[in-house]
Amino acid sequence: MTPTRILVCNYPDQQPIFTIREADTRAALSVAPAHLPPMEFVFRAYTDPALPQILPTCEAMVGWQVPREIVRESPGKLRLIQLTGAGVEHLAPLDWLPPHITLANASGIHAAKLEDWAVMTLLMLHAHMPHFVTAQRAHRWSKRYSSAIAGKTVLIYGTGGLGQAVARAAGRLAVRTIGVRRSPAPVTGFDLVVGLGDAGLHLATADFVVLTLPLTDETRSLGDAGFFARMKPDAAFANFGRGGLVVEADLVQALTTNALSGAMIDVTSPEPPATNSPLWDTPRLVITPHISCDDPATYVPDVLALLLKNIDLLLSGQAVPNRVNPGLAY
Amino acid sequence: MTPTRILVCNYPDQQPIFTIREADTRAALSVAPAHLPPMEFVFRAYTDPALPQILPTCEAMVGWQVPREIVRESPGKLRLIQLTGAGVEHLAPLDWLPPHITLANASGIHAAKLEDWAVMTLLMLHAHMPHFVTAQRAHRWSKRYSSAIAGKTVLIYGTGGLGQAVARAAGRLAVRTIGVRRSPAPVTGFDLVVGLGDAGLHLATADFVVLTLPLTDETRSLGDAGFFARMKPDAAFANFGRGGLVVEADLVQALTTNALSGAMIDVTSPEPPATNSPLWDTPRLVITPHISCDDPATYVPDVLALLLKNIDLLLSGQAVPNRVNPGLAY
Numbered sequence: 001m002t003p004t005r006i007l008v009c010n011y012p013d014q015q016p017i018f019t020i021r022e023a024d025t026r027a028a029l030s031v032a033p034a035h036l037p038p039m040e041f042v043f044r045a046y047t048d049p050a051l052p053q054i055l056p057t058c059e060a061m062v063g064w065q066v067p068r069e070i071v072r073e074s075p076g077k078l079r080l081i082q083l084t085g086a087g088v089e090h091l092a093p094l095d096w097l098p099p100h101i102t103l104a105n106a107s108g109i110h111a112a113k114l115e116d117w118a119v120m121t122l123l124m125l126h127a128h129m130p131h132f133v134t135a136q137r138a139h140r141w142s143k144r145y146s147s148a149i150a151g152k153t154v155l156i157y158g159t160g161g162l163g164q165a166v167a168r169a170a171g172r173l174a175v176r177t178i179g180v181r182r183s184p185a186p187v188t189g190f191d192l193v194v195g196l197g198d199a200g201l202h203l204a205t206a207d208f209v210v211l212t213l214p215l216t217d218e219t220r221s222l223g224d225a226g227f228f229a230r231m232k233p234d235a236a237f238a239n240f241g242r243g244g245l246v247v248e249a250d251l252v253q254a255l256t257t258n259a260l261s262g263a264m265i266d267v268t269s270p271e272p273p274a275t276n277s278p279l280w281d282t283p284r285l286v287i288t289p290h291i292s293c294d295d296p297a298t299y300v301p302d303v304l305a306l307l308l309k310n311i312d313l314l315l316s317g318q319a320v321p322n323r324v325n326p327g328l329a330y
Numbered sequence: 331m332t333p334t335r336i337l338v339c340n341y342p343d344q345q346p347i348f349t350i351r352e353a354d355t356r357a358a359l360s361v362a363p364a365h366l367p368p369m370e371f372v373f374r375a376y377t378d379p380a381l382p383q384i385l386p387t388c389e390a391m392v393g394w395q396v397p398r399e400i401v402r403e404s405p406g407k408l409r410l411i412q413l414t415g416a417g418v419e420h421l422a423p424l425d426w427l428p429p430h431i432t433l434a435n436a437s438g439i440h441a442a443k444l445e446d447w448a449v450m451t452l453l454m455l456h457a458h459m460p461h462f463v464t465a466q467r468a469h470r471w472s473k474r475y476s477s478a479i480a481g482k483t484v485l486i487y488g489t490g491g492l493g494q495a496v497a498r499a500a501g502r503l504a505v506r507t508i509g510v511r512r513s514p515a516p517v518t519g520f521d522l523v524v525g526l527g528d529a530g531l532h533l534a535t536a537d538f539v540v541l542t543l544p545l546t547d548e549t550r551s552l553g554d555a556g557f558f559a560r561m562k563p564d565a566a567f568a569n570f571g572r573g574g575l576v577v578e579a580d581l582v583q584a585l586t587t588n589a590l591s592g593a594m595i596d597v598t599s600p601e602p603p604a605t606n607s608p609l610w611d612t613p614r615l616v617i618t619p620h621i622s623c624d625d626p627a628t629y630v631p632d633v634l635a636l637l638l639k640n641i642d643l644l645l646s647g648q649a650v651p652n653r654v655n656p657g658l659a660y
Contacts, residue, residue, distance in 0.1 A: 119449065124450060129454075132616070135619075139606075
């Protein structure tokens with residue numbers, strides 16, 4: 001029986017946390033379901049000149065950068081592209097993707113790490129930590145008291161893996177959760193889910209507003225001056241999605257004019273911000289370098305487990321839940 | 331029946347969160363046990379020239395500053411001094427206190443607020459938040475990843491109300507808790523409690539070290555160069571007790587030389603630090619202005635409930651758990 005060939009396609013300068021090594025694939029196979037057919041991993045860098053010959057001999061590939069030209073022109077046996085990340089905006093538009101090939105993202109593997117991170121973020125925003133950090137920079141001892149966080153409300157844009165992780169975090173703090181998604185429907189962990197068109201009322205009353213959305217034409221620049229102006233005075237803001245969800249100049253303005261009590265962003269546009277970007281010195285803004293959802297101990301093992309699960313689903317003719325919808329691009 | 335008279339002794343420039351108003355006493359009486367004798371609250375500022383005449387007519391007083399001369403010279407009917415805070419170092423030495431008068435602190439009322447704060451602090455230290463805040467000041471995007479906090483270990487100096495709150499917080503994060511107290515004995519919420527002399531081993535292996543001790547001759551300057559040097563490389567530190575527990579120059583040195591991964595302190599000595607104190611700009615040090623344990627919604631109600639409970643205990647001849655031991659001064 002010919003083994004199923006899987007191309008591992010790391011790219012140069014990739015961070016170690018996202019790099020798949022041979023030992024990782026051996027470890028993944030050792031815990032894979034016994035009914036899976038034999039698998040063979042092939043390692044070729046994204047820049048390898050032999051990639052046009054190698055890729056068509058593989059049934060699946062896993063990586064973050066996709067050799068789109070090769071996939072479009074000569075996909076050969078390729079049936080599955082497993083991404084190591086959740087976002088696909090770096091591959092858009094998806095017109096290079098043959099319809100018979102499944103593009104799957106890694107949505108879901110970031111949730112465990114983000115849950116603790118979101119507990120921390122909600123507590124930090126509630127405790128005025130962005131204010132204290134700003135005051136410290138100015139050598140100022142400026143007291144702000146806070147009461148219990150229990151009973152506050154968080155409005156979460158996005159009810160997918162990340163949004164559900166934030167909702168679980170809020171639940172651990174007895175914070176009420178309202179989710180926003182394209183089409184309203186109950187989602188586990190949320191006290192209420194509303195459609196995008198009905199979010200305005202909740203935007204005006206929530207204590208915390210958190211973005212976990214993918215970046216698409218529809219979500220780009222959602223967080224603009226009007227958005228921040230509709231938020232309750234003294235409410236706080238966080239972005240775990242993508243930098244492009246926010247008009248950064250408008251966020252800077254909202255914080256500078258005290259319209260928000262504080263903000264924490266783990267994503268910017270571009271990343272990193274320019275050295276002279278006003279973001280760095282904006283009062284009551286805490287920036288972290290896009291690390292909130294990534295756990296170095298579990299990242300690669302989780303991606304490989306997802307890859308093997310998706311191969312299993314494809315081989316048995318079942319739907320792949322992580323399949324990216326080319327029309328929606330997430 | 332003559333009502334029991336209680337002197338409410340606020341002091342000038344006291345922060346609103348700690349100021350007891352008439353409405354507060356009415357609210358406290360409305361929820362007091364029915365068997366309590368009638369109570370009458372008398373309001374006189376700490377600076378009121380009539381205090382020498384008023385205080386001896388009262389069975390109890392509540393406040394933060396104590397008119398020590400009056401209490402020593404002419405206590406009259408006074409039997410209970412209820413402090414609004416936990417620390418008594420501002421009243422030491424306690425040689426002014428007649429032995430028949432019970433001095434009670436407010437230890438215990440800070441615990442609920444501190445528990446959430448400690449969850450936040452442990453998560454922030456674990457997530458390298460002090461590093462990110464320092465990097466942001468330098469306009470640097472400097473990634474540090476973290477895995478799950480579950481399974482880490484926190485060493486907590488002090489197993490009283492604050493220490494137990496930190497232990498509960500750690501328990502919520504599945505962090506192992508080791509307590510340090512003068513004489514080792516099991517304490518609820520701690521996985522292990524050791525004596526001060528046996529803390530060294532755990533100091534060298536704990537991921538987080540947290541001080542919640544009162545400031546006494548015995549605890550002053552506990553956190554010195556030798557203490558920080560014994561901590562595990564990359565361990566993190568927090569102080570919720572009193573600034574004087576730490577030799578601040580040694581903490582600055584430990585952080586500047588990267589011996590610790592980060593620190594969060596809610597107390598300094600003096601408070602606030604001098605405008606040109608090196609604390610403000612120390613890398614990976616987050617300073618908050620002594621607000622971690624105080625909840626404006628519950629502080630005064632909790633103090634008054636404690637006062638009435640202690641009056642009840644004294645009237646029925648029972649021990650007052652919050653009584654300050656003049657020998658130990660806490």
